[in-house]
Amino acid sequence: LSFMKKIKRFDAFIYILIIANIIAMILESHEFIKVGFSELFYYFELISIIIFTIEYLYRIFISYKENKWIGVKSYIFSFFGFVDFISILPFYIKQFVLIDGRFFRILRLFRLTRIFKLGRGSESLKLFIKALSAVKNELQFTFFLSLLCILFSASAIYFLENEAQPEIFSSITASLWWATVSLATVGYGDVVPVTVWGKIFAGFISLIGIGIVAVPTGIISASFVEEIHQFRRKRSE
Numbered sequence: 001l002s003f004m005k006k007i008k009r010f011d012a013f014i015y016i017l018i019i020a021n022i023i024a025m026i027l028e029s030h031e032f033i034k035v036g037f038s039e040l041f042y043y044f045e046l047i048s049i050i051i052f053t054i055e056y057l058y059r060i061f062i063s064y065k066e067n068k069w070i071g072v073k074s075y076i077f078s079f080f081g082f083v084d085f086i087s088i089l090p091f092y093i094k095q096f097v098l099i100d101g102r103f104f105r106i107l108r109l110f111r112l113t114r115i116f117k118l119g120r121g122s123e124s125l126k127l128f129i130k131a132l133s134a135v136k137n138e139l140q141f142t143f144f145l146s147l148l149c150i151l152f153s154a155s156a157i158y159f160l161e162n163e164a165q166p167e168i169f170s171s172i173t174a175s176l177w178w179a180t181v182s183l184a185t186v187g188y189g190d191v192v193p194v195t196v197w198g199k200i201f202a203g204f205i206s207l208i209g210i211g212i213v214a215v216p217t218g219i220i221s222a223s224f225v226e227e228i229h230q231f232r233r234k235r236s237e
Helices: 002-028 031-036 038-076 079-096 101-121 123-134 136-161 172-183 196-236
Strands: none
Touching: 002 031, 002 038, 031 038, 038 079, 123 136, 123 196, 136 172, 136 196, 172 196
């Protein structure tokens, strides 16, 4: 019982540390705070990384004790194992690999993955991950179909609008932005067709986009509801 209490306290400490890291990242985005407390931010990040690394190695050790190398493999390639690894990776890349500073600024966004560690004990998040795994093949097909539609739309709008707007629709690659935004039904309006056939095609693609967005949403929702029903059924037995 005392061991379980220690585990719960350790988990609570990790959760508090994760929240503190997210707050620190938000504060660090303000230049005047970053300049005034840069050394404090660095050491807080260093201590946090050490703790998260120890936690990661500890979970690997526990997985090995429970089910040898099969358990280690299951943890490392699980959702939370991936999150645990990604949340510490950028720090070590910065320390040991000489890379472009701009690339590292992008990697710093992975610090946000630490917030997913908060859901380790959440039954709802576990059910959601299980629901996604159950419809993995369907989602892969939907994603492939979406890519085909985006490529087709970019190609078509390029041929329809290139002469009228050679700077905006200069190539199929440049047209990918318009195709993605249109099929996602976002419609920023920064790039729009001006020809008659281009507008007709854009209207058609917008309608197709509603279906492309709705299909994966429906698949995930149905799978999630089914997992909830199964969970409640098992709990009531």
